[in-house]
Amino acid sequence: MTSCRFGKVAALGAVAAVLLAACTGPAAEEESAAPTANAPLSSGPLKVAVVSHGTAGDAFWNVVKNGAEAAGKELGVEVEYNADGDPGNQAKLIDNAVAQRVGGLVVSMANPEALKPSVEAAVHAGIPVITINSGEEHSAEYGALTHVGQSETIAGEEAGKRFKQLGKAKLLCVIHEAGNVGQAQRCDGAKTGFGGAVQDLQVDISNPADAESRIRGAVRSDPSIDAVLTLNSQVAARAVSAARAAGSKAQIGTFDLNSDVVAAIRTGDVVFAVDQQQYEQGYLPVLFLKLYRDNANVVGGGKPVLTGPDLVDKSTVDKVGEYVRRGTR
């Protein structure tokens, strides 16, 4: 019995060795010069795949999707939007788009390193790639045409600066997705821009009641906190009621807009919202890819195309609020 088992193991090992001989290691992938047979068609309707790291039903990414689809409709481009928050799954969605031989690819790179092989494979297959939202610093390196987005760090800095202008002394930065790189960058940026004391607080976005009570606990236990920065419009609404319940004088600033935030800016409960105008991040890449295919146009001159930050406050909220309602801001 023992010898028989050993034989089987040895046979398996031999098979594995043969198969491994046909392998290419991840570091050893060499680039061949000519694009492969997978090259996209250059005539007929343009097909563009948008692959983001948003989750289904996310208010922010829904606006990006609306932007991409509106551009598709207006320009006669077939746009397909897919998303997965897990970097590995997102990479597989990119591989999927390459397998479909799309004519253009739009990718948000929240975790650039994980997407590197897939994005490079797309570029190698002759598919023009535009990165959006995050991943600006790796966009060109991976072979993308351009990057459309706002720098999370710069946006955080602007928010911090605004609080500083408002004369605040201590800032609470509320992170709602533990493990999200972009959110860490925003809070770090806010630290730089604010200059004063900044404290991070972690809450869970999928549990609004918990988010509210944690913010309430934080502002109550530390009365010196006079400013709260939330990184999402839903969390902003929670922060407003938390500050009110705790009787805190803290003022709320937030990232991203929704109708609640618009109403809160009107009433003064929220002092500003950092809008990165993500509609443009959906719309512009589709337009750029169309221009690239039909007219070989490129934009940005090697620099990213910035969509924000646009700080919306009481002075601009009326006009912008209208567009929030129709899902384009």
Added chain:
Amino acid sequence: MTAIDERLAKPRPLDRLVVRPEIGALIGAVVVFAFFTVAADQFLSGDGVATWLDDASTLGIMAVAVSLLMIGGEFDLSAGVMTASTSLVTAILATEAGLNVWLALLVSLVFALAVGAFNGWLVLRTGLPSFIVTLGTFLALQGLNLGVTKLVTGTVAVSGMRGTDGYASAGFVFASTVDIGGTKFQISILWWLGVAAAAAWLLVRTRFGNWVFAVGGSAQSSRAVGVPVARTKILLFMGTALAGWLVGSINILRFATVQANQGIGLEFQYIIAAVIGGCLLTGGFGSAIGAAIGALIFGMARQGIVFARWDNDWFMLFLGVMLLSAVLVNNAFRRRAERVRR
């Protein structure tokens, strides 16, 4: 027929087929495959096949190990987070401590096996349901992942694996691609096939496999006939941890980076794949091959929906309907199988 004892009667070939736990999954896989082959142009192209096999592979490795554990009558809710924990241990040791990747992999393997053994030991020692115990480890690991990562790197992800010692050779084993007819297939597919074959062999050809069915069917009666219940169950928990390490290693070497919140929620996908594959939630019945096929259905459906260019807003609905129908088909077959046995 009355002359022969019915227990000695030879079952008809069709009846022999339907008593197999994986038959429902196999039919489901054929249906899903046929459906997307017709519905989506590129589904059957080389690149298309490589994409959905890739998606199914890492899920399949975990589903196979989880199916063995479920046949043994236990759950492991920490299995999803374990894939991230092992990635993080490997990545932190390699990038921050400067260890050779192979050594880092070895340390994270020891870590995984220790957590698996701890899960098993605690379940048996306390007599608590494994659902509760592994829920505890799930939460603890989730907290450790985030806490340690932030403590060591100051941010919420570890990256930079591509520049470490031994990355090329380790990547060759865990994250390379095999070129077949100009299409690149991920090596994780081979691991998946290997793990499924090994688990199937272990389950139906070895004494250990008999023990697994016995402890899942009834721990007490198997203890009475001399089956080492504790050892079997602890080994099964270590098995899911080992699979978690394998998938974690594949992920970290392929993507070269790991986020602290990775893997959360995947444990349910493993259980779902195992259930589609014919495993009973109550233990004592199921198949490793079935779980591998369950993962295949998952991969084909998940990528097939994208290939078919359907609006992804409806994706979860489709997945839910598909899972329910797969389980219902399984159930119908199991009832028929029980009739055949009688």
